[in-house]
Amino acid sequence: MKKIDVLLLALLIIFSIISLFPIYWIVITALKVNSEIFTTPPVFFPTKITLSNFYTPGERFGEVAQTAFGSFPWMINSAVVAVLSSLIGTFFIGAPAAYALTRYLKNVWLARTVLFMMMIPEAALVIPFYVMIMRMNLINTWWGLILVYLSFIAPLSTWLLMGFFSEIPRSVEEAASIDGLSAYKIFFRISLPMAMPGIIVSIIVNFINAWNEFLYALVLTYTPFPTGSQTVPLFLTDFIVIEKTFAWGGLAAAGVIVMIPSIIIGLYAQKYLVKGWTMGAVKE
Secondary structure (H helix, E strand, O other): OOOOHHHHHHHHHHHHHHHHHHHHHHHHHHOOOOHHHOOOOOOOOOOOOOOOOOOOOOEEOOOOOHHHHHHHHHHHHHHHHHHHHHHHHHHHHHHHHHHHHHHHHHHHHHHHHHHHHOOOOOOHHHHHHHHHHHHOOOOOHHHHHHHHHHHHHHHHHHHHHHHHHHOOOHHHHHHHHHHHOOOHHHHHHHHHHHHHHHHHHHEEEEEEEEHOOOOHHHHHHHOOOOOOOOHHHHHHHHHHEEEEOOHHHHHHHHHHHHHHHHHHHHOOOOOHHHHHHHHHOOOO
């Protein structure tokens, strides 16, 4: 093995440890007893494993009545909103818009406008969105959150998919046109299936963004499932005992449960992610 290969391997190991350490720390914190959570110096290998941070009937974390397994009503809302918003934003808005910008409009400034829409901070749009959703009577509903989430999901999907559609050979579409297919059929039968790796990448990225979104959910919702649409990031705030004080054991356990769906989806779709990012990264 060459020296450069050894160096690259060492750097890869170092970066992997740095990246995975937060996940390791939250997992072992969820399994620690309270005495070890607050020990100085910190305990990197728990001497006593406990599951009480996940669920203990009747136990309260300080002034917090929730336990980690109480997150499921919030997770239902997050799953519904994240799945629907990512699918709608990718299939019904992002893909057609990206295809039109790539094949028909070809306007660089319009494409840059799509990118600019992603740069607007959420805080700048909270009040306008709240007024709009309130007037549509969609406060504390799934569709209220979905409509707002599309404001950052659709531009991101469009921008990602423009690279994928630009790499589809025009000869394939021209051949389909000669065979009598209309522009709509060419898009749905030819171009969209060929861009499927990019579609999957877009759905996964958008799902994770919607799953983790906090600010809009905080402003537009106020109760969990089944009476409302509060999402799981808001559930984590229930572990605040008093100002600037947290029930760290329960919070870590809830964090482990909350990150499981994203990890499962990422592991299941990693081959599509690698293929998708590679396909969209090279332009002719």
